[in-house]
Amino acid sequence: MTSNDRITPAELAHAGDAITRITEAFAEKVVGQERLRESLLVGLITGGHVLLESVPGLAKTTAAETLAQSIDGTFRRIQCTPDLLPSDIIGTQIYDAQHGEFRTQLGPVHANLVLLDEINRSSAKTQSAMLEAMQERQTTIGGEQHKLPNPFLVIATQNPIEQEGTYVLAEAQLDRFMLKDVLDYPTPAEEAQVLRRIDEGRFAAPSKPVASLDDVLGVQRMVRRVYLDPAITEYIVSLTYVTRHVDDYLPPELARLVEVGASPRAAIHFAAGARAIALLHGRDHVIPEDVRALGHRILRHRMLLGFEAAATGVKPEQLVDAVFAAVRTP
Known part of the structure; x- marks a missing residue:
């Protein structure tokens, strides 16, 4: 830009x-x-x-x-x-x-x-x-x-x-x-x-x-x-990547609950949604908090969990929080 x-x-x-x-x-x-x-x-x-x-x-x-x-x-x-x-x-x-x-x-x-x-x-x-x-x-x-x-x-x-x-x-x-x-x-x-x-x-x-x-x-x-810095883009891509490779980044007791990670639409929506959040707050640029604010809302229906998650009472939001914890914030 x-x-x-x-x-x-x-x-x-x-x-x-x-x-x-x-x-x-x-x-x-x-x-x-x-x-x-x-x-x-x-x-x-x-x-x-x-x-x-x-x-x-x-x-x-x-x-x-x-x-x-x-x-x-x-x-x-x-x-x-x-x-x-x-x-x-x-x-x-x-x-x-x-x-x-x-x-x-x-x-x-x-x-x-x-x-x-x-x-x-x-x-x-x-x-x-x-x-x-x-x-x-x-x-x-x-x-x-x-x-x-x-x-x-x-x-x-x-x-x-x-x-x-x-x-x-x-x-x-x-x-x-x-x-x-x-x-x-x-x-x-x-x-x-x-x-x-x-x-x-x-x-x-x-x-x-x-x-x-x-x-x-x-x-x-x-x-x-709205300006999206390359570091924020990398942050978004890293988040979606982790959802697809949970065995390498999440604790084993959580990783085994995930059957399918997020599609590329998640990254597309993170970028668009973060820009919208920034504009709603009167800014012309995205900050990491804009991405984090959308974490649950964008990933909770895209990280598909297996039967064991429902049986043990683990919520999708817990997995989303673990994904964000595994990625360094820029």
């Missing part, structure tokens, strides 16, 4: 203003959940997709809808069920008897923000219908390709406590998600704040747009210009 490509202070201030406005609008409807807000913003400004795991009632739908409203984007919620068909998501061709021809009816995936609620309740065939949309940013209906709007963000949720009637997400599908965030319950103070806001009627009215889609696209272009 040449000096002419570096972000100017004026550009940084402009991006920071848009991010602040979106953050404030988000906080009006979603109490707490700071990491969730950060994950959604990282996904939005990098073009990545986000998988959320939590018990019901932790404001996942509210968060997604509020984010869409704050940027004046289109929002669609798809409730996944075992009988959901691929055409219910991407769209289909309908015969128009009046004109004697087929016409294309686009599905709900053709929106700026798409919430796939309980994605693991849909069949593998339906889940695979999202692969083209998430990766290629298009759908194919009747042999014709239809581009998805820009920006485009998929937010999928899954419930970890109800496994009856669910279909485990395939590794290829999981790898398409830039981040996997695991949400926790609010604190007592945050839960009390939710009740007060309900009494005040603050959740009833839709959020007003505080930024435009052009603002988001401008930040997306800017995030690619």
Whole structure:
């Protein structure tokens, strides 16, 4: 990157203003959940997709809808069920008897923000219908390709406590998600704040747009210009390398729990996500802490653990922490 490509202070201030406005609008409807807000913003400004795991009632739908409203984007919620068909998501061709021809009816995936609620309740065939949309940013209906709007963000949720009637997400599908965030319950103070806001009627009215889609696209272009030092690049590559060679770097009792390491997409998402974190904090350059902040969210669904890990109660986050401990921080 040449000096002419570096972000100017004026550009940084402009991006920071848009991010602040979106953050404030988000906080009006979603109490707490700071990491969730950060994950959604990282996904939005990098073009990545986000998988959320939590018990019901932790404001996942509210968060997604509020984010869409704050940027004046289109929002669609798809409730996944075992009988959901691929055409219910991407769209289909309908015969128009009046004109004697087929016409294309686009599905709900053709929106700026798409919430796939309980994605693991849909069949593998339906889940695979999202692969083209998430990766290629298009759908194919009747042999014709239809581009998805820009920006485009998929937010999928899954419930970890109800496994009856669910279909485990395939590794290829999981790898398409830039981040996997695991949400926790609010604190007592945050839960009390939710009740007060309900009494005040603050959740009833839709959020007003505080930024435009052009603002988001401008930040997306800017995030690619955030400076990533070669030492940080080497740090990222070393982290993903260790996940694939755990026997050489992790203690034996942990190394034997890992079946498959992270794919190259992990390194790609680390670089893009670290740039986004830097921009969210008002910086035009990445520091190692930006990479570490994304460690769990990028690696927890890419380091595949064997049965012994589940049997002994070892969490993916423990393996991720061990990977980071094995790599020298620049």
